Amino acid sequence: MHDSNTPPRAPTPLGDVSSDEIRAALHRAADIAADYLVTAGERRVTPAIAPGDVRRQLPPSPPQHPEPLEQILADYRRIIEPNMTHWNHPGFFAYFPSTGSGPGVVGETLAATLNNNAMLWRTGPAATELEELTTDWLRQMIDLPASFKGHINDTASIGSLLSLAAARHRVDGLDIRSKGMAGRSDLPALTLYCSEQAHSSIDKAAIVLGFGTSNLRRIPTDDAFRMRPEALQEAIRADRAEGRLPVAVVATAGTTSTTSVDPVRAVTEICRREKLWLHLDAAYAGCAAICPEFRALMEGMGDADSIVLNPHKWLFTPVDCSVLFVRDPQTLRSAFSLVPDYLRTDEPGVTNLMDYGIQLGRRFRSLKLWIVMRAFGVERLQANIRSHCSMAREFESWIRAEPGFEVVAPVPFSVVCFRATPPGSPDEQDRFNERLLSDANQAGDFFISQTKLRGRVVLRLAIGNVRTTREHVAAAWKRIRECASRARR
Amino acid sequence: MHDSNTPPRAPTPLGDVSSDEIRAALHRAADIAADYLVTAGERRVTPAIAPGDVRRQLPPSPPQHPEPLEQILADYRRIIEPNMTHWNHPGFFAYFPSTGSGPGVVGETLAATLNNNAMLWRTGPAATELEELTTDWLRQMIDLPASFKGHINDTASIGSLLSLAAARHRVDGLDIRSKGMAGRSDLPALTLYCSEQAHSSIDKAAIVLGFGTSNLRRIPTDDAFRMRPEALQEAIRADRAEGRLPVAVVATAGTTSTTSVDPVRAVTEICRREKLWLHLDAAYAGCAAICPEFRALMEGMGDADSIVLNPHKWLFTPVDCSVLFVRDPQTLRSAFSLVPDYLRTDEPGVTNLMDYGIQLGRRFRSLKLWIVMRAFGVERLQANIRSHCSMAREFESWIRAEPGFEVVAPVPFSVVCFRATPPGSPDEQDRFNERLLSDANQAGDFFISQTKLRGRVVLRLAIGNVRTTREHVAAAWKRIRECASRARR
Numbered sequence: 001m002h003d004s005n006t007p008p009r010a011p012t013p014l015g016d017v018s019s020d021e022i023r024a025a026l027h028r029a030a031d032i033a034a035d036y037l038v039t040a041g042e043r044r045v046t047p048a049i050a051p052g053d054v055r056r057q058l059p060p061s062p063p064q065h066p067e068p069l070e071q072i073l074a075d076y077r078r079i080i081e082p083n084m085t086h087w088n089h090p091g092f093f094a095y096f097p098s099t100g101s102g103p104g105v106v107g108e109t110l111a112a113t114l115n116n117n118a119m120l121w122r123t124g125p126a127a128t129e130l131e132e133l134t135t136d137w138l139r140q141m142i143d144l145p146a147s148f149k150g151h152i153n154d155t156a157s158i159g160s161l162l163s164l165a166a167a168r169h170r171v172d173g174l175d176i177r178s179k180g181m182a183g184r185s186d187l188p189a190l191t192l193y194c195s196e197q198a199h200s201s202i203d204k205a206a207i208v209l210g211f212g213t214s215n216l217r218r219i220p221t222d223d224a225f226r227m228r229p230e231a232l233q234e235a236i237r238a239d240r241a242e243g244r245l246p247v248a249v250v251a252t253a254g255t256t257s258t259t260s261v262d263p264v265r266a267v268t269e270i271c272r273r274e275k276l277w278l279h280l281d282a283a284y285a286g287c288a289a290i291c292p293e294f295r296a297l298m299e300g301m302g303d304a305d306s307i308v309l310n311p312h313k314w315l316f317t318p319v320d321c322s323v324l325f326v327r328d329p330q331t332l333r334s335a336f337s338l339v340p341d342y343l344r345t346d347e348p349g350v351t352n353l354m355d356y357g358i359q360l361g362r363r364f365r366s367l368k369l370w371i372v373m374r375a376f377g378v379e380r381l382q383a384n385i386r387s388h389c390s391m392a393r394e395f396e397s398w399i400r401a402e403p404g405f406e407v408v409a410p411v412p413f414s415v416v417c418f419r420a421t422p423p424g425s426p427d428e429q430d431r432f433n434e435r436l437l438s439d440a441n442q443a444g445d446f447f448i449s450q451t452k453l454r455g456r457v458v459l460r461l462a463i464g465n466v467r468t469t470r471e472h473v474a475a476a477w478k479r480i481r482e483c484a485s486r487a488r489r
Numbered sequence: 490m491h492d493s494n495t496p497p498r499a500p501t502p503l504g505d506v507s508s509d510e511i512r513a514a515l516h517r518a519a520d521i522a523a524d525y526l527v528t529a530g531e532r533r534v535t536p537a538i539a540p541g542d543v544r545r546q547l548p549p550s551p552p553q554h555p556e557p558l559e560q561i562l563a564d565y566r567r568i569i570e571p572n573m574t575h576w577n578h579p580g581f582f583a584y585f586p587s588t589g590s591g592p593g594v595v596g597e598t599l600a601a602t603l604n605n606n607a608m609l610w611r612t613g614p615a616a617t618e619l620e621e622l623t624t625d626w627l628r629q630m631i632d633l634p635a636s637f638k639g640h641i642n643d644t645a646s647i648g649s650l651l652s653l654a655a656a657r658h659r660v661d662g663l664d665i666r667s668k669g670m671a672g673r674s675d676l677p678a679l680t681l682y683c684s685e686q687a688h689s690s691i692d693k694a695a696i697v698l699g700f701g702t703s704n705l706r707r708i709p710t711d712d713a714f715r716m717r718p719e720a721l722q723e724a725i726r727a728d729r730a731e732g733r734l735p736v737a738v739v740a741t742a743g744t745t746s747t748t749s750v751d752p753v754r755a756v757t758e759i760c761r762r763e764k765l766w767l768h769l770d771a772a773y774a775g776c777a778a779i780c781p782e783f784r785a786l787m788e789g790m791g792d793a794d795s796i797v798l799n800p801h802k803w804l805f806t807p808v809d810c811s812v813l814f815v816r817d818p819q820t821l822r823s824a825f826s827l828v829p830d831y832l833r834t835d836e837p838g839v840t841n842l843m844d845y846g847i848q849l850g851r852r853f854r855s856l857k858l859w860i861v862m863r864a865f866g867v868e869r870l871q872a873n874i875r876s877h878c879s880m881a882r883e884f885e886s887w888i889r890a891e892p893g894f895e896v897v898a899p900v901p902f903s904v905v906c907f908r909a910t911p912p913g914s915p916d917e918q919d920r921f922n923e924r925l926l927s928d929a930n931q932a933g934d935f936f937i938s939q940t941k942l943r944g945r946v947v948l949r950l951a952i953g954n955v956r957t958t959r960e961h962v963a964a965a966w967k968r969i970r971e972c973a974s975r976a977r978r
Contacts (some may be wrong), residue, residue, distance in 0.1 A: 013874040016805070016955045017864050022591030026519035029595045033602040035510035037505070051610060054618040062626035069592060072863045076599065079855070083615035088604050095612070095831070098850075098870050100604030102511030103558060106518045110565065112521040112597035112807040112857075115589030121540060123584070126572035129543040137551035154643050154809075155850040165697055174684045180701025181670035182679045183733065189672030200829045204847050207825070208654055209535050210699030212669025244672065256831050312850070316505070318601040319852045320643075336696070340689045341941035342584070342745050342949070356695050361587075361644040361801070363808045367569070368601075373967040374561050375506050377554040383501040431830045452830035460831070466505045 018252035025069035044444030045089045090467040091446030097464030100318035107368025116364045131366040142289040149329040153208035156283035157201040159308035159324035167248035167277030169335035193217045194250040195227035225260035248277035253298045254285025259450040260408035265300035280304040287314035388414040388463040414463040430457040439483040446476045514558035533580045533933030541662035579598030579956040587698035592864035596857025605853045610839035620855040631778040638818040641839035645772035646690040648797035648813035656737035656766030658824035681705045682741040684716035714749035737766035742787045743774025746940040747898035754789035830844040877903040877952040903952040919946040928972040937964045
């Protein structure tokens with residue numbers, strides 16, 4: 001594979017690999033992709049390998065001379081593809097599934113071909129306008145007010161960071177953009193609020209933006225893992241009483257552990273009264289908001305200042321594609337816009353996407369989203385989401401009907417949190433569930449993950465793959481029951 | 490195109506688009522891609538359209554029902570492709586060219602197919618190990634010490650932000666990660682340093698991290714636009730004298746306007762003496778460091794604490810692919826690592842890529858880099874870079890030989906800064922050059938950009954496209970001369 005013994009050709013060719021070789025490799029890749037999407041479900045979801053097994057098969061130093069694409073693709077099939085964890089496997093029930101559909105792959109091929117950087121309208125007119133259009137389509141699909149403008153980022157981690165940076169920027173008279181936060185006697189400690197179930201990306205934003213994790217208040221939740229509004233109100237009051245300055249609240253629609261939805265309406269009212277920025281992390285459940293019946297669970301969403309929603313999570317768009325909606329895009333723009341001399345342009349009134357975030361480089365992510373939206377249409381996207389939620393409710397009903405198991409959180413969407421409840425102490429039960437997780441995942445035909453709720457180990461089955469059917473879910477449940485009954489003996 | 494009049498089929502199909510339709514569309518996309526790469530040079534680099542022209546051709550609301558991929562691809566060819574600015578055009582001489590090679594497109598197709606999120610080793614074993622391998626190959630290619638570890642991000646904007654966050658975290662005893670920066674009487678103002686020619690992403694990092702733009706010292710440069718070490722030393726001294734705490738210096742290897750290289754060795758020595766973190770922004774010129782003769786211009790690079798280098802800029806890898814090298818990866822890890830319950834794993838000693846940055850979601854960017862490195866081999870990558878630099882030197886020699894033009898900065902790599910010098914005041918000369926830029930770009934067969942140096946308008950021709958030949962550069966020069974001579978009449 002590593003042809004360091006091949007004599008160098010002279011002279012070394014310039015330019016790209018030959019167009020014939022590229023065309024052949026693109027068609028070969030098309031077949032590899034099409035075959036993979038059909039056969040993903042026949043593989044182990046997680047490969048049975050140990051750390052280092054892949055690297056060991058590859059040369060430690062880069063090749064000096066060009067190698068044929070055919071040979072590289074053969075190595076891909078032999079070394080890379082079998083040693084992946086297959087997020088596109090219909091038995092991938094861990095974390096939040098992140099499904100890439102076929103139309104999304106087509107979109108990424110074309111985006112890579114164009115290799116566009118739409119930092120300015122001028123450097124990517126169609127990419128800039130398609131981003132504005134597809135995010136507006138999405139806005140309509142979740143029935144947000146027309147004042148919201150969408151901005152595509154790589155991840156919700158960045159979307160939430162941008163939103164909280166805008167919130168910090170909006171605080172009157174502090175001019176943090178210019179003066180910074182350190183060494184200022186006019187600046188009290190600045191505080192943020194989210195529920196104890198909020199995603200770790202909010203902690204990372206608190207670190208990066210200089211709020212500090214100790215100034216991020218983790219508000220307790222109710223018995224359905226939803227932020228308690230009166231506890232939020234009390235935390236804000238206590239901070240103000242002690243001279244700190246509350247800046248923003250992050251509510252979650254679809255928490256990572258249980259998909260609980262914070263009481264958006266009540267939180268909104270507190271934010272309005274307290275003049276705080278409200279960011280809604282709807283990375284997962286915001287996708288379900290394209291169905292009116294699920295949107296109803298997030299009532300009040302349209303009153304948030306910003307909302308993040310990931311089409312790469314549950315709208316069948318390959319990673320990465322995360323949409324940040326902001327009600328007042330000028331706040332985001334005034335937090336981030338900087339136009340150096342080498343990026344000045346003369347088109348008045350156009351959107352230059354670089355002005356709305358950290359990253360100057362912006363690849364053409366809206367292309368795959370546009371192709372997916374059109375290839376599925378709203379109705380087929382909705383049908384898939386409804387089917388996933390319906391399978392989750394059926395799985396929940398099986399757990400509820402089974403002695404020795406319990407469902408430990410409500411199932412508003414497509415994630416079920418459950419555990420075995422064998423006789424024994426809570427610690428013994430935890431160990432039993434950890435072993436059950438490991439045993440159940442052993443065969444590799446599906447992959448579930450775990451979390452902790454109220455300090456206890458909980459198993460978590462998340463449905464979201466475009467290729468998952470009722471049979472995949474039923475097979476997983478059958479195995480889980482068998483493993484539990486073997487472990488009880 | 491928007492088939493809202495088609496009667497809905499019943500029931501709506503679930504799952505993905507049919508595998509036959511996907512396979513056909515992937516092959517169609519392969520041909521569109523292969524054709525595009527061959528014909529990119531026959532198009533206008535920038536389309537002759539006005540803002541809104543694209544959006545106007547597309548329906549304002551999302552389609553309810555699925556549309557055939559064939560039809561979507563036909564719309565792509567009709568509405569999207571012709572209305573892009575073609576960064577893959579051999580006449581793209583603006584900003585920094587960012588070339589996507591054919592092998593890179595193959596890599597992106599496969600990455601989208603796998604749709605992997607390598608946040609943990611367990612969720613993407615081959616992706617995690619290939620990222621470690623390819624970045625180590627790159628480390629060897631630029632001859633960095635083995636202690637440096639590479640981490641792939643989307644952009645250098647994020648890489649530099651992560652580096653400066655690590656620098657802030659490393660400052661002894663401040664515990665900014667937990668306590669934050671605001672409202673602390675124990676925390677002086679924190680300062681950063683870069684040259685007046687450094688990239689705007691450093692300002693954005695200063696904003697995001699809460700340093701504030703007024704605490705980013707823009708150090709003056711010498712007559713070759715390189716940071717003046719004695720001015721850096723003096724700025725640090727003055728800040729310390731006034732009670733501020735210097736944290737980090739950003740040196741640039743290949744500034745955006747002129748590709749000047751700060752005196753890395755001298756800056757390194759100051760940083761070591763002052764115990765400051767040194768980040769090297771080598772997003773562009775770091776790619777040229779794969780050639781020993783260009784690496785010599787960045788002497789001292791191996792003593793930096795971190796280095797950012799963008800294979801998507803000048804190693805023929807489609808956007809996005811930016812590598813952050815850090816000498817002590819534990820600093821980055823301790824700045825960012827957080828492991829919530831739902832992401833705990835039991836593999837000891839593995840690399841979990843999520844621990845080294847902000848973004849939890851990490852797509853499989855090393856795949857395209859691996860394919861590009863192998864398809865080109867080190868020697869063909871070097872040959873392309875040498876050819877680009879040689880074409881730039883030839884263009885420079887044409888300017889120098891031409892009365893009424895001047896070269897306004899040294900040409901260490903592949904960018905030439907020049908201007909026409911007609912009789913008249915400096916402001917009149919500026920207006921002349923602005924008009925010359927606009928006239929020269931008018932025909933659309935190439936695209937150059939501008940910047941300002943010492944307050945004056947400067948034209949900028951940047952070579953970096955894998956398909957650019959001497960003929961493309963000569964044609965651009967011919968047109969620029971013609972436009973200048975027409976404007977002088």
